[in-house]
Amino acid sequence: MSDVEAVLTLERAEPGIGPRRKRKRVGRKGWVLPVYMALAIAYLFIPIGVMILFGFNNFKGKFNFTWEGFTLRHWRELFIFRDLTIALENSLLIAAIVTVISTVLGTLIALALTRHKFRGRSGTNLFIFLPMATPEVVMGASLLALFVTIGLARGLVTILISHIMFDISFVVVTVKARTQGFNTEWEEAAKDLGATPWVTFWTVTFPLILPGIMAAAALAFALSIDDYVVTTFNAGQTVTFPLWVFGASRFGVPPQVNVMGTIIFAVGVVLALLNVALQRRRV
Amino acid sequence: MAVAVPSRSRSRRGRSVAYLLLAPGLLWLLVFFAWPIGQMFFTSLQTGSFEEGYQLTWHFQTYADVVGQFNTQLVRSLVYSLIVTGGCLLIGYPLAYGIAMRGGKWKNALLFMVILPFFVSFVIRTLSWKFILADDGMVLGTLKNWHLLPDDFRVLATSIAVIAGLMYNFLPFMVLPLYVALEKLDPSLLEAAGDLYSNRRTAFLKVTLPLSLPGVFAGSLLTFIPVAGDFVNASLLGSVNTTMLGNVIQREMLINNDYPTGAAISFILMAAILIGVFVYARLLGTEELTG
Numbered sequence: 001m002s003d004v005e006a007v008l009t010l011e012r013a014e015p016g017i018g019p020r021r022k023r024k025r026v027g028r029k030g031w032v033l034p035v036y037m038a039l040a041i042a043y044l045f046i047p048i049g050v051m052i053l054f055g056f057n058n059f060k061g062k063f064n065f066t067w068e069g070f071t072l073r074h075w076r077e078l079f080i081f082r083d084l085t086i087a088l089e090n091s092l093l094i095a096a097i098v099t100v101i102s103t104v105l106g107t108l109i110a111l112a113l114t115r116h117k118f119r120g121r122s123g124t125n126l127f128i129f130l131p132m133a134t135p136e137v138v139m140g141a142s143l144l145a146l147f148v149t150i151g152l153a154r155g156l157v158t159i160l161i162s163h164i165m166f167d168i169s170f171v172v173v174t175v176k177a178r179t180q181g182f183n184t185e186w187e188e189a190a191k192d193l194g195a196t197p198w199v200t201f202w203t204v205t206f207p208l209i210l211p212g213i214m215a216a217a218a219l220a221f222a223l224s225i226d227d228y229v230v231t232t233f234n235a236g237q238t239v240t241f242p243l244w245v246f247g248a249s250r251f252g253v254p255p256q257v258n259v260m261g262t263i264i265f266a267v268g269v270v271l272a273l274l275n276v277a278l279q280r281r282r283v
Numbered sequence: 284m285a286v287a288v289p290s291r292s293r294s295r296r297g298r299s300v301a302y303l304l305l306a307p308g309l310l311w312l313l314v315f316f317a318w319p320i321g322q323m324f325f326t327s328l329q330t331g332s333f334e335e336g337y338q339l340t341w342h343f344q345t346y347a348d349v350v351g352q353f354n355t356q357l358v359r360s361l362v363y364s365l366i367v368t369g370g371c372l373l374i375g376y377p378l379a380y381g382i383a384m385r386g387g388k389w390k391n392a393l394l395f396m397v398i399l400p401f402f403v404s405f406v407i408r409t410l411s412w413k414f415i416l417a418d419d420g421m422v423l424g425t426l427k428n429w430h431l432l433p434d435d436f437r438v439l440a441t442s443i444a445v446i447a448g449l450m451y452n453f454l455p456f457m458v459l460p461l462y463v464a465l466e467k468l469d470p471s472l473l474e475a476a477g478d479l480y481s482n483r484r485t486a487f488l489k490v491t492l493p494l495s496l497p498g499v500f501a502g503s504l505l506t507f508i509p510v511a512g513d514f515v516n517a518s519l520l521g522s523v524n525t526t527m528l529g530n531v532i533q534r535e536m537l538i539n540n541d542y543p544t545g546a547a548i549s550f551i552l553m554a555a556i557l558i559g560v561f562v563y564a565r566l567l568g569t570e571e572l573t574g
Contacts, residue, residue: 047411135512
């Protein structure tokens with residue numbers, strides 16, 4: 001046993017022997033940090049609570065700013081604003097199409113990056129990262145300039161193009177996090193047992209990375225349905241849910257927006273929790 | 284022969300499969316991300332008008348004009364971004380630290396709570412603050428009724444409202460990378476610091492903080508970059524005195540149809556962000572941060 005070790009073991013056994021400085025325990029329990037965390041999380045919840053609450057507000061005036069009593073009126077009359085309903089339908093349609101296409105394209109890239117060695121891989125990684133590091137306003141403005149230059153009329157198609165563009169990178173990163181983790185032995189085993197690459201992929205690889213793909217698809221959907229900045233540059237006359245809400249903010253947002261926001265929020269949370277529960281069961 | 288070939292042919296086949304997998308997605312990004320940004324550089328050098336069309340005249344003067352005309356917004360965007368990033372770091376670090384070190388079995392639930400705002404539309408979240416901070420709304424209205432605030436006191440349409448809105452919206456972007464860095468930290472290092480008679484303060488400053496710097500760096504970038512380009516908060520919570528570069532780009536591109544000016548401002552914004560990121564990386568002084 002070396003001297004150092006001897007000193008250390010002694011130290012551990014009889015703390016009193018060491019220098020007479022008091023040893024403070026690192027990571028001691030206290031109440032300040034938990035209280036702070038509760039406050040910080042409450043702060044994050046405030047606007048969500050306000051959104052939900054004011055969907056039930058029985059207000060009379062023009063602006064839905066102060067609490068005037070409980071009502072379910074806005075839930076019953078959810079679709080009385082025709083253009084708001086159309087905007088929501090547009091957003092859902094766009095998000096659905098964008099999710100499918102960007103999830104497929106992004107997953108293919110993620111597979112190439114993690115399962116294959118090829119020249120230009122680090123360059124590809126960097127290139128995938130760039131759209132996430134570019135301010136949205138620049139992406140939106142540059143796409144607008146491009147569409148104007150090539151004379152492509154702005155509308156549903158240009159919105160789809162732009163959303164798929166900014167979603168791909170997020171899908172790649174999310175799926176990659178999953179494909180990087182698991183070992184390739186299972187795939188090797190399938191190959192050794194005579195499975196073709198095609199069969200190996202669908203019976204071994206795909207089920208293993210499916211949770212990652214689901215998470216990526218959920219993220220892609222959320223980013224698309226929520227996007228205002230890129231969309232406003234490329235929407236033309238087409239109106240999406242965030243565009244409608246932004247436009248309405250000037251003359252007072254109807255409580256139907258709160259109700260729709262609440263429903264989207266609830267569906268999102270339930271789906272996320274279901275995904276977690278399913279993954280837990282699988283493991 | 285048939286035995287010797289497989290390894291080479293398989294790797295070559297693997298490579299061509301890789302390119303096939305990459306092609307559709309990369310092509311999409313090349314055409315709709317890289318090309319537009321490259322194209323925009325030429326747009327920024329055009330002159331003309333929306334009615335008569337824009338011609339490429341290599342008019343670099345636009346950049347100087349734009350900096351002269353919009354330097355207030357440029358400076359304001361950078362100052363707001365710095366304040367918001369610093370504020371998010373101050374609010375977010377203890378939160379991320381608490382989740383990573385004291386979260387225990389609640390870690391995932393707490394993280395889920397941090398990202399909960401993402402389930403509400405960005406525009407609605409920002410508008411919520413407009414409700415909350417309204418001149419006669421639930422907070423200010425009440426305080427005014429109790430005569431705790433003068434009647435003409437307001438938060439909306441000031442810099443404070445814009446900064447507060449930005450700070451709220453981008454806080455989770457700061458917390459998540461900080462959490463990832465702190466969660467990786469080996470608790471035995473802190474025990475070692477304690478065994479070596481370091482008090483909690485020193486242990487934090489000498490062990491925890493330096494090891495969490497990559498998270499600080501990543502979180503700062505994820506906050507600073509989108510904040511510098513944001514115009515939603517300035518539009519919804521601010522006034523003409525709080526416009527940022529994003530607002531100018533939006534106005535030039537969508538209302539004035541002055542594409543060269545909008546394009547030039549976009550490049551100035553990107554240049555400002557790149558310089559900021561570079562300086563910040565040098566300040567933190569760790570080259571491996573980016574690796």
